[in-house]
Amino acid sequence: MKQRLDIETWERKEHFNFFKTFDEPFYGVCVNVDCTLAYRLAKQNKCSFYLYTLHKALAAAQMITPFKLRIENNEVFIYDRIHAASTIARSNGTFGFGYIDYCPEFNEFITRANKEVERVQNSNTLDKATCWDLIRFSSLPWIDFTSLSHARMFSFEDSAPSISFGKMTEKDGKRSMPMSVHVHHALVDGLNIGQYIDSFQELMDEGK
Numbered sequence: 001m002k003q004r005l006d007i008e009t010w011e012r013k014e015h016f017n018f019f020k021t022f023d024e025p026f027y028g029v030c031v032n033v034d035c036t037l038a039y040r041l042a043k044q045n046k047c048s049f050y051l052y053t054l055h056k057a058l059a060a061a062q063m064i065t066p067f068k069l070r071i072e073n074n075e076v077f078i079y080d081r082i083h084a085a086s087t088i089a090r091s092n093g094t095f096g097f098g099y100i101d102y103c104p105e106f107n108e109f110i111t112r113a114n115k116e117v118e119r120v121q122n123s124n125t126l127d128k129a130t131c132w133d134l135i136r137f138s139s140l141p142w143i144d145f146t147s148l149s150h151a152r153m154f155s156f157e158d159s160a161p162s163i164s165f166g167k168m169t170e171k172d173g174k175r176s177m178p179m180s181v182h183v184h185h186a187l188v189d190g191l192n193i194g195q196y197i198d199s200f201q202e203l204m205d206e207g208k
Contacts (some may be wrong), residue, residue: 159187
């Protein structure tokens with residue numbers, strides 16, 4: 001479900017009208033997140049650490065309203081719930097796109113996600129997204145990156161965030177990994193990225 005946002009009464013009306021005209025309205029940040037507890041709990045639950053992280057990342061997105069905003073035909077809509085479009089690796093070295101609905105209940109989410117992973121790994125297509133209520137996720141577990149950019153099709157009206165995770169490293173008993181968050185500046189400000197990252201880190205530390 002979605003609702004149209006009244007741009008005329010929106011406190012960010014001027015910001016929206018300013019940034020939506022940019023040739024490149026997307027910007028991003030890279031941070032390191034602590035995943036010590038999250039990694040241990042994922043292993044205890046015998047589930048993919050990436051899917052564990054994906055659930056927390058989606059849960060954080062539900063908390064931050066700007067991450068649920070999308071531009072459609074020059075109007076802004078707010079979605080009730082945001083889901084995941086994620087790259088999924090295949091054994092032949094390629095990848096496909098998987099689509100995983102968010103579910104607050106962890107075990108149900110993991111069950112759904114594992115089914116989608118299996119489907120993509122047994123296919124050879126890309127299955128590009130046709131809906132708006134998504135965040136695009138990807139993982140680069142080979143690279144402890146400090147910056148990241150994304151391929152973009154400028155003719156396509158896109159306003160969905162992109163979130164990527166990098167190589168996990170360990171030092172002094174603590175595990176961490178880089179995370180990049182790219183957003184559309186007509187919808188999301190730096191304050192909101194900070195709120196999102198804080199919420200995500202709190203969820204990774206909760207152990208639930």
